[in-house]
Amino acid sequence: MGAHYCFSSEQFEALTGRETSVSASRAALHRLHVHGFIKPLAHGAGFWLIVPPEHLDRGAPPVLWWLHDYLIQKEDAYQLALLSAAQAYGSSHFAVLETQVFVPVSRRVLHVGVFRLRFFCKQSVAQAPTVTLSTEKTRVRVSSVATTLIDLLRHAPVIGGIERAALILQDLASKLTPEDISESLNAAGDVAAAQRFGYLLDLYGHRKPASRVEKWLSPHRMQRTRLDVSSPAADFQVSQRWNVVSNTNLDRID
Template sequence: MKARYCFETEEFEALTGREPGGAAGKSALLRLNTQGLVVPLARRSGFWLIVPPEHISKGAPPVAWWLHDYLSRKEVTYHVGLLSAATAHGSSHFAVMETQIFLPLPRRELQVAPFRLRFFVKQGIADAPTVTLRTEKSKVVVSSVATTLLDLIRHAPTVGGIERANLILQDLGEKLANEDIALSLAAAADIAAAQRFGYLLEHAAYKKHAQRVAYWLNEKRVQRTRLDVSGTSSKGDVSERWKVLINTDLASVA
């Protein structure tokens, strides 16, 4: 039986026989909150998180236990992405102290006890390839390996630079599949990011995967782009195949 750690105020009132919207339900929830047994998920949201006794000292159970239950009720679609997805897929680099999540619309960061949820907007999120991973108590929707790598490239300044994205690509490259690459490129529809992706795959000696990116780019209007979009330098070699200016040292992050 699947465990549930999230509930709405209305559910609590119905299950405990209290009047909907009445003072008794609110008072009971406040008492439980004072005891550390439940915490609100965002102010005035009407969502509550159950805190098992063994996690009271921390203030909340692990995010993976309740994230899907919470977001699947609040959002049309979501998926964990960027560094959080890379970790879920087995990357050993750059453990992040927040859970990074893509949504179709903007949303403020959410702090639940020591855990921070940071949200990013993704257009066409419903088309992005994902996988559903089982967790200790629940499940979570995570961007596919190819989508994760492509998103890391697209959001490189946010995650610490293209050098970090490159290291994670080396971690996860063996898990790539050409079909996933094709679907991820089509969903993102980002030509410049695809150029950088192809260059990094070729640089890491994933020639067959690089060729799949080249095939996708074949009929696109490709213009020269910088590998490091946050850098202002115009110096460096140019990959003529990918039309990418190599304006950073990929070995500068270890």
């Protein structure tokens, strides 16, 4: 069982024997807050984060120590996602200055100490495949490898461009499984993203995963789609297999 860094006001009252005195509980929490030993995570909701002494200078312990405990109180479904998920699987080309998370409803960016959580709304988050990974102190729910790669392609402008998504795909393609590919494509239901996914797998020589994507695409109508949605499509080659316009230089990585 992992460590817990989040607690509610009610849990604090029960553990400290202050159930009968709300004022005493509030006073104790206020003192701890003033000294920086705890921080409110949800204003007005009575949910707190413990800040160990060695992390006082940063204002909070590392996000992955407490992310699951915090979000599971608010959402039945969440996923560590995009660049944060890629990093969790070992692709760390890019410094991730924020923790990126999918949730089923829109939420504001959360600043906790020096850390920032950025939430992306994904209505199908409950259906998308996940993996539970162990962290240094606890566990965290992460989008599966295939879901991570598909989401990176769908949100390429947000994560720094299609080139970044392609580089991460090269890192993680060997970890794909046929079942994960099919389940992730079914959950996403995005034909254009599937075309880009298959095109890149094919381009980098991952024939079996590419064939799995092609099988999923076979009953769907593939309209012509740009590999880089932020760039024009004129005067570029078109992949006949995937109906994808190769309108970017994948050797250019920022």
